[in-house]
Amino acid sequence: MMTMDTSENVSVHTRQWTLQPESEYRFELDPNTTLAIKLVSGHAEIFGAELAEGKAYIFGQECKAAVFTWQGCTIEVTGHPSVEYLSDETPMSIYANVHLALEQMRVRALAAVDGSPIPEDEGDDAIGIDPPRVLVLGPENSGKTSVCKILTNYAVRAGQDWVPIYVNVDPSEGGWAVPGAVSAAPITAPIQTSTPAATLGSAATSAPNHVSSNALLPLSYWYGHAEMRRNPLLMDRLIRNLGENIRDRYENDAEGRCAGLIVDTPSSFAASSSSSNDHRLTMIKACVDAFQINVILVVGHEKLNVEMQRTYGNRMAVLKIAKSGGVVELDAAYRERVHKYQLHTYFYGHVMQPPPGLPSKAYVQGGEQTPDQTMHLSPLSASVNFGDIVIYRIGEETMAPSSALPIGAARVVSEMQPLVVEPAIGGSGLYNAILAILAPPNPDESERYDEEILDLPAVGFVAITALDIPNRRMTVLSPSPGSLIGRTAIVGSFEWQE
Numbered sequence: 064m065m066t067m068d069t070s071e072n073v074s075v076h077t078r079q080w081t082l083q084p085e086s087e088y089r090f091e092l093d094p095n096t097t098l099a100i101k102l103v104s105g106h107a108e109i110f111g112a113e114l115a116e117g118k119a120y121i122f123g124q125e126c127k128a129a130v131f132t133w134q135g136c137t138i139e140v141t142g143h144p145s146v147e148y149l150s151d152e153t154p155m156s157i158y159a160n161v162h163l164a165l166e167q168m169r170v171r172a173l174a175a176v177d178g179s180p181i182p183e184d185e186g187d188d189a190i191g192i193d194p195p196r197v198l199v200l201g202p203e204n205s206g207k208t209s210v211c212k213i214l215t216n217y218a219v220r221a222g223q224d225w226v227p228i229y230v231n232v233d234p235s236e237g238g239w240a241v242p243g244a245v246s247a248a249p250i251t252a253p254i255q256t257s258t259p260a261a262t263l264g265s266a267a268t269s270a271p272n273h274v275s276s277n278a279l280l281p282l283s284y285w286y287g288h289a290e291m292r293r294n295p296l297l298m299d300r301l302i303r304n305l306g307e308n309i310r311d312r313y314e315n316d317a318e319g320r321c322a323g324l325i326v327d328t329p330s331s332f333a334a335s336s337s338s339s340n341d342h343r344l345t346m347i348k349a350c351v352d353a354f355q356i357n358v359i360l361v362v363g364h365e366k367l368n369v370e371m372q373r374t375y376g377n378r379m380a381v382l383k384i385a386k387s388g389g390v391v392e393l394d395a396a397y398r399e400r401v402h403k404y405q406l407h408t409y410f411y412g413h414v415m416q417p418p419p420g421l422p423s424k425a426y427v428q429g430g431e432q433t434p435d436q437t438m439h440l441s442p443l444s445a446s447v448n449f450g451d452i453v454i455y456r457i458g459e460e461t462m463a464p465s466s467a468l469p470i471g472a473a474r475v476v477s478e479m480q481p482l483v484v485e486p487a488i489g490g491s492g493l494y495n496a497i498l499a500i501l502a503p504p505n506p507d508e509s510e511r512y513d514e515e516i517l518d519l520p521a522v523g524f525v526a527i528t529a530l531d532i533p534n535r536r537m538t539v540l541s542p543s544p545g546s547l548i549g550r551t552a553i554v555g556s557f558e559w560q561e
């Protein structure tokens with residue numbers, strides 16, 4: 064371990080760690096600090112994505128992660144994490160075995176499509192010729208997202224050109240969009256880890272083209288809230304929409320289909336408080352149906368495992384896998400801050416400065432070589448008329464006072480009903496609101512239907528930063544220049560904070 068002074072008199076805290084085979088270096092960062100990690104020798108990976116030797120990878124925004132090695136390695140770490148330690152107790156060999164079983168399913172599925180001989184089934188169970196479509200369930204902080212990343216990255220690295228689909232139905236996570244969205248994306252390159260503001264890597268929707276060479280093209284629907292219980296019916300519908308889109312995509316791509324898919328879920332699918340019980344089983348069923356799930360992985364939760372065995376064990380593989388001791392308990396305040404980082408990154412991009420003492424060039428952020436300010440986005444603030452965008456809220460009335468109703472009449476709003484929000488009415492809830500801008504509705508009027516809005520994917524997100532009621536205008540912050548006039552938007556419960 065060494066601490067040294069550079070010519071600029073900045074304290075540089077750099078030290079080397081030697082990792083034994085099958086062990087990992089775990090770290091946690093405080094706000095406003097960054098950490099750089101360089102692989103000096105050997106092989107290492109972060110949630111399944113390999114590190115290139117000699118490159119400094121940078122981490123920030125309270126990132127918590129681990130560098131794992133199968134064969135042993137030496138890494139050089141610069142910066143001051145709040146927590147750092149080595150551990151040789153990891154569930155990685157279990158995860159690798161799961162990967163091998165999934166890989167076998169892919170290979171058999173492809174052989175069946177190509178009409179070549181189907182390899183022998185090495186396991187005990189007859190696994191058929193279906194590609195793996197995996198649902199990952201587990202309680203809060205069990206490491207579901209990390210497991211999904213590891214399994215996806217191993218598939219991408221398998222050397223078979225698999226392009227698995229990663230599905231994120233955890234709206235508090237945000238995936239490649241903003242928190243409140245549920246999405247799916249084909250994964251062509253390993254998902255890098257550098258900040259919780261982009262747990263699943265950066266998306267093409269907000270980054271300019273020149274930095275998004277390996278960016279993903281996710282399909283997103285806007286749920287608009289962090290919590291599943293806010294509107295389970297809407298969630299159910301969006302899950303089914305995602306599933307339908309994926310089935311359409313695969314219709315003419317029998318080989319592509321063989322890579323399978325991995326579904327990351329919110330912890331509320333596993334929570335067993337009695338009030339949420341019905342909903343969560345309905346949500347699990349919605350996923351099983353929508354994504355034609357044939358493998359369920361339960362991360363570290365015996366009761367849920369037994370429940371899933373009972374419900375689905377006769378139709379598919381249900382497997383309990385160990386939780387990693389490295390998974391960090393994230394509290395509500397941390398999750399709140401991460402939502403803020405995610406929204407901010409969506410609009411402004413994010414450049415992480417390397418820790419003091421490292422040159423600001425020559426580091427890698429999120430898998431992209433980002434020498435200068437290329438991850439900085441310049442969002443636009445535009446003033447639009449109230450009438451230019453039609454804004455809906457799903458299944459919640461906020462505006463018209465009940466006194467406007469006939470005496471004795473109760474307002475009945477179905478959970479799924481899109482209601483127009485009138486910005487000119489006080490209490491519209493639009494000030495500082497995040498809106499999802501939807502894809503255009505069907506151009507063929509005869510194909511339209513009342514709830515079509517629920518089935519339109521989100522093409523981008525904007526924030527309303529000012530409302531001028533007397534002049535009927537609002538200021539809208541948007542990461543990309545396209546015109547908003549005539550667009551349809553949905554507002555949820557996420558707020559923009561500078």
Ligand SMILES: Nc1ncnc2c1ncn2[C@@H]1O[C@H](COP(=O)(O)OP(=O)(O)OP(=O)(O)O)[C@@H](O)[C@H]1O
Nearest residue numbers: 089127128129203204205206207208209389390391
């Ligand atoms: N082995 C590890 N070492 C260090 N940090 C880890 C490790 N595994 C996971 N983490 C971190 O712990 C946190 C929680 O993990 P993760 O997001 O995978 O859990 P989750 O079950 O998906 O969470 P949620 O409760 O949000 O659904 C994340 O910040 C993740 O990066």
